[in-house]
Amino acid sequence: MDEMFAIKCQNCGGPMYSHQAKRSFECAYCGAVIPWQADAGEPKSALGIRHTPLTVVDGLLKLTHVSQLERPEDPDWYFFNSHWRNQSVLEHLLWEDRGTAQEFQEATHVSIPCPFCGASFEGESTQRVFECPSCGNKIGIADLFKPGTFSKRLTMGVGAEYVPEQGIPCEITPQQARANALELVRRYPDAFAGHDVEDAIQNDMMLFYFPMALADLRMMASFPGKGLSRETLVYYEVLDWAYPRANYLDVRLMGILEPWDFAKVGSFDPAMQEGDFRVVSVDASTKDQVVIDKLALDIVGNDAETFLGLNKKSIRTWARKARKHKA
Ligand SMILES: [Zn+2]
Ligand SMILES: [Zn+2]
Structure with a gap:
C-alpha cells in the first residue's frame, strides 16, 4: 500500500x-x-477553441472546408457491433487487454x-x-x-500508464448518475433493447475519465431530391464536436448523451481524484478517422431524416472534415 x-x-x-x-x-x-x-501556479488554459466563421459571398455560404464528395462506406468495424453492449467492462477488458483486466480485477x-x-x-x-x-x-x-506517479491500476486500455492532463470534473452524485442513466434508457428504448440495463445501472455503475478530442465537424451530403429536383445537398456544421479516442465504452451510446460542458475543462487535479474512478487511456490501435467516420455518418443520416424528412438510408455521397482543436 x-x-x-x-x-x-x-x-x-x-x-x-x-x-x-x-x-x-x-x-x-x-x-x-x-x-x-x-x-502549482496557474492551471493551463482550457482547450483552445477558435472557430473559423463561415463567410457569405454574394448571398451564398462559402463552403471551403469539405473535400470532394464520395460514396459513404460505413466502417464495418467490430467495436461498433452492439454485442459489446452486453459485456461488462471487465469482460470487455479480458477480451481486449488481459494486462489491464488483471489490474482492474485486483484493484479491490x-x-x-x-x-x-x-x-x-x-x-x-x-x-x-x-x-x-x-x-x-x-x-x-x-x-x-x-505528476507522473499516477497508479497504473487506475488506467485501462492498451498501452502504458496514462495520465490525463485535463478533464471535466464530475459534479453529480452516484444517485443522480443512476437516475440520469435510467432516464436515458427510457428515452432510447431501442438502443438498449434486450439488455439488462437496469441491473447494470444499479450494480455496475462506475466513474470513468475517458479520452476525448474536440473538433469542428463540417460535412456535406447528397440525397435524392424531392419533387422535381434530382438532388438535395445538405451542409452540416457541428462546432465543438467531441469524439472518443478509445473504444472501451460504447462510443455510439456516448453520442446520445447530453453535450459535455467544455467550459468546465480543467487540469486533472486532486479535486477530480476523489472517490472510486478509473481512467481510460487513448487507444493507439484505434484510428481517429474510423471513429470520426462512423459517428459522423450517423449524424449525416439522422439529422437529414429528423430535420429535412430525407431517408437516411438514401444518402448517395458525402464529404467530411473534422478540424481538431488544439489541446
Ligand atoms: Zn482549520
Ligand atoms: Zn478516522
Missing part, C-alpha cells in the same frame, strides 16, 4: 476539502486555504489505518482520496500531487 497523508488543517486540525477553483485545500472549520502545490479492498482516529476502514485500492467513516476526515495517497 502506498504512503498516506492526512488532509488536515495545519491551523486548527480540522478536515480539509479540495477546492477546484482555488486549486487548494480548504478547511471546513476555520477557512484556512492551502494550495495543492507550493509552486484495502485496509486503511486512519491517521486521525486510529480506526481501520476498508477502501478500494484504486482510490486516491479516502474518507474515514469513524471520524469523517480525509486521507490522501502520498503521490497525489506528484
Whole structure:
C-alpha cells in the first residue's frame, strides 16, 4: 500500500476539502486555504477553441472546408457491433487487454489505518482520496500531487500508464448518475433493447475519465431530391464536436448523451481524484478517422431524416472534415 497523508488543517486540525477553483485545500472549520502545490501556479488554459466563421459571398455560404464528395462506406468495424453492449467492462477488458483486466480485477479492498482516529476502514485500492467513516476526515495517497506517479491500476486500455492532463470534473452524485442513466434508457428504448440495463445501472455503475478530442465537424451530403429536383445537398456544421479516442465504452451510446460542458475543462487535479474512478487511456490501435467516420455518418443520416424528412438510408455521397482543436 502506498504512503498516506492526512488532509488536515495545519491551523486548527480540522478536515480539509479540495477546492477546484482555488486549486487548494480548504478547511471546513476555520477557512484556512492551502494550495495543492507550493509552486502549482496557474492551471493551463482550457482547450483552445477558435472557430473559423463561415463567410457569405454574394448571398451564398462559402463552403471551403469539405473535400470532394464520395460514396459513404460505413466502417464495418467490430467495436461498433452492439454485442459489446452486453459485456461488462471487465469482460470487455479480458477480451481486449488481459494486462489491464488483471489490474482492474485486483484493484479491490484495502485496509486503511486512519491517521486521525486510529480506526481501520476498508477502501478500494484504486482510490486516491479516502474518507474515514469513524471520524469523517480525509486521507490522501502520498503521490497525489506528484505528476507522473499516477497508479497504473487506475488506467485501462492498451498501452502504458496514462495520465490525463485535463478533464471535466464530475459534479453529480452516484444517485443522480443512476437516475440520469435510467432516464436515458427510457428515452432510447431501442438502443438498449434486450439488455439488462437496469441491473447494470444499479450494480455496475462506475466513474470513468475517458479520452476525448474536440473538433469542428463540417460535412456535406447528397440525397435524392424531392419533387422535381434530382438532388438535395445538405451542409452540416457541428462546432465543438467531441469524439472518443478509445473504444472501451460504447462510443455510439456516448453520442446520445447530453453535450459535455467544455467550459468546465480543467487540469486533472486532486479535486477530480476523489472517490472510486478509473481512467481510460487513448487507444493507439484505434484510428481517429474510423471513429470520426462512423459517428459522423450517423449524424449525416439522422439529422437529414429528423430535420429535412430525407431517408437516411438514401444518402448517395458525402464529404467530411473534422478540424481538431488544439489541446
Ligand atoms: Zn482549520
Ligand atoms: Zn478516522
